[in-house]
Amino acid sequence: MENKKNIKALISNYFIYVIFLVLVIILAALKPSFISPKNMANILKQASINGILAFGMMFVIISGGFDMSVGSTVAFTGILAALLGNGQYPIIIPLCVAVLGGLAVGIVNGVGIAVGDLPPFIMTLGTMTAVRGLALLISNGKPVTGISEAYKAIAASDLFGIPTLAIFLLIVIIICSFVATKTVYGRRVYACGGNLQAARVAGINTTLIRVSTFAIAGLLAGLCGFLMTSRITIGQPTAAESYEMDAITACVVGGVSMSGGVGNPFGVIIGTLLITVIGNGLDILGVSSHWQKIVKGLIIVVAVLIDVKGKSKKD
Amino acid sequence: MKTRKILSCAAAGVMAVSMLAGSAFADAAKMENGVLRAGEGKGEGYKIALLQAHQLNAFQIGITEAAEAAAKELGVELKVLSSDQDAYTQISQIEQCVAEEYDAILFEPVDPDALGDAAKAAADEGVIMVNIVSACTDWQDYGIAVLSCGDNVTAGETEMKAVAEKLEGKGNIAILTGPSGDSGGLQRLEGYENILKDYPDIVQVVEPADCGWDTASAQSTVESWLSAYELDAIVCENDGMAVGAGNAAGKDSGIIITGVDGTPDGFEAIKDGRMTGTVSQNGGEMAANGLNAAVILLNGEELETNELITMNTWIDKENIADFE
Amino acid sequence: MEYILEMRNISKTFPGVKALDNVQLQVRPGEVHALMGENGAGKSTLMKILMGIYTMDHGGSITFNGQPYTVHNPKEAMDTGVAMIHQELNPILDMTVYENIFVGREIRRHGLVDKKEEIRQARELIAECGLHVSPTEILRNLTVAQCQLIEIIKAISVNAKVIIMDEPTAAITDREVELLFDHIRRLKQKGVAIIYISHRMDEIFTICDTVTVYRDGQYIGCGSTKELDEAALIRMMVGREITDVFPKLEAKIGETIFEANHITRADNKVKDVSISVRSGEILGIGGLVGAGRSELVEGIFGMHRLSGGEIIVKGKKVQVHSPGDIIKEGVALVTEDRKVTGLNLSGSVNDNIAMVAIRKTLSNGLYSKAKARKVSEEYIGKLKIKTPSGDEIVNNLSGGNQQKVVISKWLLNDPDIIILDEPTRGIDVGAKRDIYLLIGSLAQQGKAVIIISSEIPELMGVCDRIDVMAEGHFSGELDRDHFSQESIMKLASDIAV
The missing domain is CATH 3.40.50.2300 (Response regulator)
Incomplete structure (x- = not known):
């Protein structure tokens, strides 16, 4: 009885890692160039922006929220960075403005939800639409060109063969994992998502915690905006459409529970890599992009199904 | 493709409008090098609407800007709306413009098959309908006066x-x-x-x-x-x-x-x-041609053809300076 | 300093209601002080003022430990030395035991959470409480009772001088109640004062030293439990005599009309249990929390898959695949958690009452509000449901009246067999009595009644016969002549080692 239970728990806990490994092995067998150093670097580059967004999303979802606006925020802050990144200022200026712009959107979300008591879905749906409008407005609907060479070089360069974008991701992973698992703040984020009422009764300032998780998501979206513009070499108001869905997918596939209170950073890393590898691998195999959508959808549903089944057995 | 090559007469509604205007038959207006011009100030007093499929990229913004410039030159009062890629919105906008008694409507169909009936209803009310950028399927059958597009x-x-x-x-x-x-x-x-x-x-x-x-x-x-x-x-x-x-x-x-x-x-x-x-593709030129064509028809003049095709040009390092 | 806590001249006015009118409370160090009163008497409001959740009206004063006491939120109250165990459980199910114990006041080292120290202290606290769980276990894997004890450990561990316990035994078994009482006695010796809120009379006399009674927002009196008896307390609480806490109406017992034989659930939570009940008879099912009592009736009712057993209603074998199959045969189940499975909380009283027997409220095949109102008014009168009107939203009713709405909904369907799972949980003395009388009158009408309850005195008071379950199996049966607390407990503890 106990043994059976444990095996089930084990499967539900490690299912996603197994899927990931199997996928990598199959792809490597079908197309050896999949595991070439160059493609490894590609995967890291392609995972970076979604990965950074997913870590912001992780805090929001664990605290019991949900953020639809990060894609729009990436576009908006990307435009901000592009407008300031024509070489007229040192590169730190567009970086700071983009990050602060994202932070501002996040705080607006958080205040609306934690103070104004709006459902996260509605609030962030609102900012998603409005912020996209803002991006189109300040760019006049056109791509912003004329990014300085120094700015373009950030995403194009690498350090000892590791793409700079991936280094940004790595830093974000380290900081976020540390905050989530080691700090008092991280513990309280889990408490808020696990049982908001209980957290409040325990004396936790739940309003502050919830606002801060949206602020983190916004801030990281701002960083992504800055990196996005460097990567695609223009500020595009229509960029990052539905990136929030990819970030949510990475979290959910990585075991973050949509009902809040559950999830670990390592799962989110695997979730992000899994999604990237599906895209990259199927591109390499030359499979039609329609299939990619089908495969992605199946993996989300199966991952969550296994998660739910694993949990209900414990009750 | 073939149907498009067969030139049809301007739609009956348009003819009626020009007849009623009672002006003398001038020489039919011609395109030169893919450009059609009615002449400065010829559009004074006309209200024309431009319904764009969306305004989300540089191509579309180019259309907006070119139409605004052409309207200024012609003296036309121009209103620009975005249909946000939604056929339902676009149909509502056409109906709204008819109700507001616009003289002509330039529209870029969100969907080639969804706008025909709305265009026909507007044309029946005497509004000059100009289809720009991409053609409605069988556009000649829906009272559309002019098609101005690239190919x-x-x-x-x-x-x-x-x-x-x-x-x-x-x-x-x-x-x-x-x-x-x-x-x-x-x-x-x-x-x-x-x-x-x-x-x-x-x-x-x-x-x-x-x-x-x-x-x-x-x-x-x-x-x-x-x-x-x-x-x-x-x-x-x-x-x-x-x-x-x-x-x-x-x-x-x-x-x-x-x-x-x-x-x-x-x-x-x-x-x-x-x-x-x-x-x-020169979207701006498509809009400018369409606007000028509308003014020509409103003035009771004739067009040599009601299918205005803007020319495609290959641009590379050699000739890019000419296009910026 | 005689009192650790003194609350004087406390009033609280909500828009349109005076919840507390000039009441007082004095608590000595090292005593267990019971707060009593029916629901709505003002106990919770008073405690919420003490925890800083509500602000009192101008004019009152609170002194704590000889100092004026002003707090603005639960955290400040805890820091000052007042902790509260809430009536509603507050565990964070996906967190570990030690994380729950230290939530909101994590132990820090170099600014980071000191996991090792938290686990060490949690292990000590758990052992002190006589509980056998690992500090790193996830709460979701614990029983309700274990979670409740963790909550208590949490409150105790803040080193509070005053601990408020609001219905701490509502969800735990008698054995665990003993553990809790041991712990309360230890706290008394340390000089900690306990404010104890409970509807269970026997607990008040077992553990409490002093009792303060409130009624309708007024202070009624305060006295030592040694000088008071149950009848006097009830008189103070309800303002009238209730001579009999468990009224038992005589009913004529007839033929067996319901049998469930060798019931075994597919998930093995119930193993080979048989029960039967005759018309006019009230059968009690006793046992500890987790013994499988609710699981048994839910299985019978078609809410879970059975792997074995047969159900015979009025001599006819019934195949139950879903609740609809057995409702059709005239069986009703008033579920344990009325808020989850019993009521549409945001619906009106009328709509709720009409929910099961909706066919009776149809007019030309459509739901008729007028008809629903008519039938619901009949039950509002019959069951004495206190509500401004049938259009009131159920969520605004007190627990006892909500329970009456659930029962009405089933009675409208005119069942012959009525199963009630914890029918009096969380409702006050007056309302409980109404429910006992209702159950008695149902039996008089020749209906068969099955009651599940964790309160042994209640079962002994109202039932004709008690079946006891332990760990999913049937462990024994007692007739009314052989009822005793000890014999029931002995059967309930019949646990395979």
């Missing part, structure tokens, strides 16, 4: 022809497409295929990838491809995706990378060697 099939042909010549008829290529099912994208693809028939040694080594007109997604796809395939050319259905492909390949990569549209970011990429060239 996506020709654009695709122009682009692929340039690629084929640069490859000297032999090589590995890949294609990036817009969202699956997009009519403009499908027509460009048709153009590609028309040319590829004649070049058996040009091989598509992967399935065309749907990158949804998006730079970042094109960039990821091409990065992945380049680690697995030897590509000689990447043919993209718009400039945004071509810029992404160019970013992935790098400057002067030796890979021929082409797009369609002639947008500022595309031009920038052509100048610094990430892209090889693009086909200018």
